[in-house]
Amino acid sequence: MTCSFCGLGPPRRERFMAGMQEYAICDGCTRLMTSLIRGEPPPAEVVTRPGVDARLEGADEGQLRRRFAQIVCRFCGRGRAELKPGGVAGPTPETFICPDCIVQAQAELLIS
Ligand SMILES: [Zn+2]
Numbered sequence: 001m002t003c004s005f006c007g008l009g010p011p012r013r014e015r016f017m018a019g020m021q022e023y024a025i026c027d028g029c030t031r032l033m034t035s036l037i038r039g040e041p042p043p044a045e046v047v048t049r050p051g052v053d054a055r056l057e058g059a060d061e062g063q064l065r066r067r068f069a070q071i072v073c074r075f076c077g078r079g080r081a082e083l084k085p086g087g088v089a090g091p092t093p094e095t096f097i098c099p100d101c102i103v104q105a106q107a108e109l110l111i112s
């Protein structure tokens with residue numbers, strides 16, 4: 001299993017919460033997102049994949065807006081209209097986790 005957000009798998013990442021289809025999130029990304037949501041600086045050990053935003057560059061604003069409008073949480077399957085504001089997108093806007101699922105990942109992956 002590899003994390004849909006950072007692309008890492010074992011041995012660098014050990015614990016995962018599985019989402020829909022092939023989506024999963026690792027403990028490191030869950031910790032990072034927890035910090036982001038709380039407004040804390042992200043932990044230094046979490047390194048995002050370089051070029052993570054590269055695929056979004058070159059897309060015009062209309063394309064981006066359409067892609068974001070279709071976002072569903074890849075962990076609970078709810079669409080944007082049903083979700084609270086917040087949440088974090090991964091390397092592509094389609095890789096999205098909602099705030100409720102981040103909280104669930106914290107619990108499942110034992111992140112304080
Ligand atoms: Zn990760």
Ligand SMILES: [Zn+2]
Pocket residue numbers: 073074075076077078097098099100101
């Ligand atoms: Zn969700």
